[in-house]
Amino acid sequence: RAGWRSTLxxxxxxxxxxxxxxxxxxAMELVIPTLLSLATALAAAEITLQPPLYxxxxxVNTENILHWSPAENGPQHIRYDVQYQRYGYDEETIPVSxxxxxxxxxxxxxxxxxxxxxxxxxxxxSVLGNTTSTWKRTMFKPFDSTLLGLPSFVTKVxxxxxxxxxxxxxxYTAKRNRSMGDVYPQELKYTIYIHAxxxxxxxxxxxxxxxVKTTVRLGNIYCIRVRVHLHGDPRxxxxxxxxxxxxxxxxxxxxxxxxxxxxxxxxxxxLFVLCVCLAMFCWCYLKERRMTPAVLETxxxxxxxxxxxxxLSLTENVELQKVFADGAHHNVTKILDLDDPWPExxxxxxxxxxxxxxxxxxxxxxxxxxxxxxxxxxxxxPDSSGIQSTNSSGIQSTNSSGIQST
Numbered sequence: 001r002a003g004w005r006s007t008l009x010x011x012x013x014x015x016x017x018x019x020x021x022x023x024x025x026x027a028m029e030l031v032i033p034t035l036l037s038l039a040t041a042l043a044a045a046e047i048t049l050q051p052p053l054y055x056x057x058x059x060v061n062t063e064n065i066l067h068w069s070p071a072e073n074g075p076q077h078i079r080y081d082v083q084y085q086r087y088g089y090d091e092e093t094i095p096v097s098x099x100x101x102x103x104x105x106x107x108x109x110x111x112x113x114x115x116x117x118x119x120x121x122x123x124x125x126s127v128l129g130n131t132t133s134t135w136k137r138t139m140f141k142p143f144d145s146t147l148l149g150l151p152s153f154v155t156k157v158x159x160x161x162x163x164x165x166x167x168x169x170x171x172y173t174a175k176r177n178r179s180m181g182d183v184y185p186q187e188l189k190y191t192i193y194i195h196a197x198x199x200x201x202x203x204x205x206x207x208x209x210x211x212v213k214t215t216v217r218l219g220n221i222y223c224i225r226v227r228v229h230l231h232g233d234p235r236x237x238x239x240x241x242x243x244x245x246x247x248x249x250x251x252x253x254x255x256x257x258x259x260x261x262x263x264x265x266x267x268x269x270x271l272f273v274l275c276v277c278l279a280m281f282c283w284c285y286l287k288e289r290r291m292t293p294a295v296l297e298t299x300x301x302x303x304x305x306x307x308x309x310x311x312l313s314l315t316e317n318v319e320l321q322k323v324f325a326d327g328a329h330h331n332v333t334k335i336l337d338l339d340d341p342w343p344e345x346x347x348x349x350x351x352x353x354x355x356x357x358x359x360x361x362x363x364x365x366x367x368x369x370x371x372x373x374x375x376x377x378x379x380x381x382p383d384s385s386g387i388q389s390t391n392s393s394g395i396q397s398t399n400s401s402g403i404q405s406t
Contacts, residue, residue, distance in 0.1 A: 087119035
């Protein structure tokens with residue numbers, strides 16, 4: 001350009017600008033953007049990223065979150081990568097997919113560190129474009145480091161007794177849940193604070209997790225809070241919010257009415273049950289089948305044979321009377337000559353086993369001689385001397401066969 005002259009010279013990696021006084025302002029407007037671009041390129045070529053600061057875990061109920069702070073005087077729009085490794089396992093570090101190239105300064109590693117008895121290493125680094133920092137690492141074991149969250153509880157009032165049921169702190173995740181009662185089955189201890197509105201002091205009750213019962217005054221208000229801690233360990237939870245309960249005052253008339261109704265219903269049910277039982281007993285007794293004794297059953301089976309025996313007995317008596325009354329029958333050798341209507345088999349069947357009497361047995365003591373019968377007849381009939389001499393020979397012959405007596 002005419003009337004002015006400008007010279008641009010680079011010295012020692014820097015830049016100097018010589019501009020005439022007449023056109024200085026306009027030249028600066030053209031050169032400054034170029035200088036800024038050059039400075040940015042040089043800075044990007046020579047920059048070294050610093051790693052994040054103070055990586056550490058914040059863990060409550062084994063919800064394990066890795067936190068860190070950005071490097072001091074670090075560039076803006078920086079991002080971070082996270083990886084972890086299990087201590088004592090022969091394995092490489094494992095990148096965390098959901099914590100790669102993230103802009104925020106935390107990463108949820110709950111699923112990666114689910115086993116509370118393993119020690120873990122977690123590392124984080126800074127990333128800017130293709131430039132990365134060194135890894136910054138921390139160590140963490142959930143069982144020894146996690147803090148306890150708030151427990152939960154429910155209350156129940158029965159007349160003048162409050163029952164507090166306790167529940168351990170619990171971790172709820174999208175995939176699964178975990179109770180601190182499972183992580184610390186023996187170490188969890190509870191402290192229950194019960195405060196009445198008419199006093200300035202609180203009652204403390206200690207429990208290992210079992211329901212707690214306490215007696216209260218009717219018509220009062222009680223507020224309850226709970227805290228959980230580990231036995232022999234300084235870790236403890238915060239105190240829960242208060243739950244206040246109004247203890248109702250009972251109505252004497254209503255209680256009397258309820259007791260009366262319950263007593264009447266109970267007595268009615270008892271009486272009904274007794275009546276039903278008595279009726280069933282009577283019905284069973286009246287409908288019960290009568291069992292005939294064995295001796296009577298034997299008699300019933302052999303009744304026809306016994307009838308024949310009675311008939312024969314009567315027939316023998318009548319025939320004997322006719323013989324003794326009729327003096328013309330001197331040659332009678334038998335009183336009765338009939339076929340035996342009771343064979344031996346029938347006699348055995350007619351025997352009464354239960355009574356011990358064998359009707360069909362032939363015992364010498366049971367044979368009645370005609371001679372003895374005639375002697376008895378002579379005693380009753382004075383004019384029988386003639387008959388005696390005439391019938392003696394015939395009767396003696398009859399004795400050889402014998403007469404069966406019933």
